Every structure is written in C-alpha cells, then in structure tokens.
Amino acid sequence: AQSVTQPDIHITVSEGASLELRCNYSYGATPYLFWYVQSPGQGLQLLLKYFSGDTLVQGIKGFEAEFKRSQSSFNLRKPSVHWSDAAEYFCAVNMNAGGTSYGKLTFGQGTILTVHP
Amino acid sequence: NAGVTQTPKFQVLKTGQSMTLQCAQDMNHNSMYWYRQDPGMGLRLIYYSASEGTTDKGEVPNGYNVSRLNKREFSLRLESAAPSQTSVYFCASSELLVPNYGYTFGSGTRLTVV
Numbered sequence: 137a138q139s140v141t142q143p144d145i146h147i148t149v150s151e152g153a154s155l156e157l158r159c160n161y162s163y164g165a166t167p168y169l170f171w172y173v174q175s176p177g178q179g180l181q182l183l184l185k186y187f188s189g190d191t192l193v194q195g196i197k198g199f200e201a202e203f204k205r206s207q208s209s210f211n212l213r214k215p216s217v218h219w220s221d222a223a224e225y226f227c228a229v230n231m232n233a234g235g236t237s238y239g240k241l242t243f244g245q246g247t248i249l250t251v252h253p
Numbered sequence: 254n255a256g257v258t259q260t261p262k263f264q265v266l267k268t269g270q271s272m273t274l275q276c277a278q279d280m281n282h283n284s285m286y287w288y289r290q291d292p293g294m295g296l297r298l299i300y301y302s303a304s305e306g307t308t309d310k311g312e313v314p315n316g317y318n319v320s321r322l323n324k325r326e327f328s329l330r331l332e333s334a335a336p337s338q339t340s341v342y343f344c345a346s347s348e349l350l351v352p353n354y355g356y357t358f359g360s361g362t363r364l365t366v367v
Contacts, residue, residue, distance in 0.1 A: 168354065179257075179360045180358045182355050185355050187351045230354075239347050240286070241298075
C-alpha cells in the first residue's frame with residue numbers, strides 16, 4: 137500500500153537557523169508531491185507542489201523542496217527560520233499521478249516545528 | 254473571499270446523537286473531500302466526491318455518510334456518534350488536473366463526542 141512517512145514528529149530550531157523537514161513515500165512511480173502548513177486552530181495551507189520537471193521547487197514564505205527519485209524523498213527546506221514559521225507541516229502525495237486522477241491525497245503524520253527566539 | 258466554508262466550527266454531541274457537517278466551495282472545483290485529523294495520525298480520508306453526482310469511500314468511512322448536494326456542497330453525516338469520532342474534520346476541494354491540482358481546505362470542524 138502507498139504510504140507517506142515523516143520521520144520527525146517534533147523539531148525545534150532557533151530563529152535564524154536553517155530547517156529541513158523530511159518526507160519519504162513508498163510508491164513505484166513518481167507521484168505528485170505537496171507540502172502543507174497548519175497553524176494552530178487553522179486549516180491547511182499549500183506551501184509548494186511538485187508534478188514534474190525541475191526537482192527543486194520554490195514555494196511561499198521562502199520555503200523550497202527537493203524531489204529525489206533515488207531516495208523517494210521530498211524534503212522541505214528553509215535557509216533561515218522565523219518565529220512565525222512555528223506550525224505543523226504535512227507532506228502529502230497523490231499516487232495516481234498521470235492522466236486524470238481522482239485526486240486523493242495521502243498525508244504523512246505531520247512534523248511540529250517549534251522556533252526558539 | 255473565495256474558498257471552502259465549513260459549518261459549524263465547534264460541536265459537542267452525546268453518544269448516539271446524529272449531526273451533519275456542512276461544506277461549500279465557491280471555486281467551481283469538481284472534486285471534494287472529507288478528512289479527519291487526529292494527533293499523530295495526519296489526515297485520513299473519510300469520503301470523497303470526484304465530481305458532482307459521485308461519491309466514494311476513503312480510508313476510514315465506517316460510521317459516516319456523505320451527500321454531494323450539487324457542485325458546490327458536500328456534506329458529512331454522522332448517524333450515531335461515537336466517542337471514537339471525536340476529531341477535527343476538514344473539507345477540501347480541488348481541480349483534478351495538473352497544473353491546477355491541489356487542495357484548498359476549510360478551517361475545520363472540531364467535534365467532541367461525549
């Protein structure tokens with residue numbers, strides 16, 4: 137069965153430090169890949185997405201992610217974290233990539249980011 | 254503002270009671286989804302509707318029913334609520350095809366069953 141793994145449940149960084157959140161998926165082909173952010177009590181907001189082409193994608197709020205086919209990974213990065221980045225981050229994949237799909241996303245368990253001043 | 258609207262935002266039910274969670278989107282999206290979010294488990298798909306007139310089960314459909322009332326609205330019904338259904342429920346909508354594919358989420362309904 138398809139699955140998405142975010143190995144880190146909770147990460148703490150200092151403001152201004154760099155950040156990398158990990159995401160791995162299990163699937164034979166290249167899926168569509170997404171990162172979402174959820175602030176407390178809010179819905180999920182799309183940070184970035186990957187469908188094909190350049191494996192380094194840029195998103196909102198200064199985030200980027202790199203797709204590595206050989207590692208089945210789609211890690212999220214930010215060079216310098218701000219206190220406002222504290223939130224929960226979800227990686228998601230659509231395993232039905234290619235042609236018309238029913239659009240179902242499978243989500244990872246989430247990574248909670250705490251930012252220390 | 255364009256987006257996905259969920260009602261209510263909060264609800265407390267007694268075991269065995271029924272209720273319907275409402276969801277409406279104004280982006281003319283074809284597909285709509287209901288997820289539940291539980292700590293440490295991410296979001297799990299309950300039901301989805303690929304297009305108006307169709308609905309299908311997701312990963313955790315037991316205890317729920319849905320209705321795609323029209324292209325805009327997709328409701329989730331709990332016929333006999335159980336404490337295990339205490340969760341935060343999110344509705345989402347999307348276009349299906351690249352490059353516009355990607356979910357827009359509502360702000361969620363926090364449901365407690367006592």
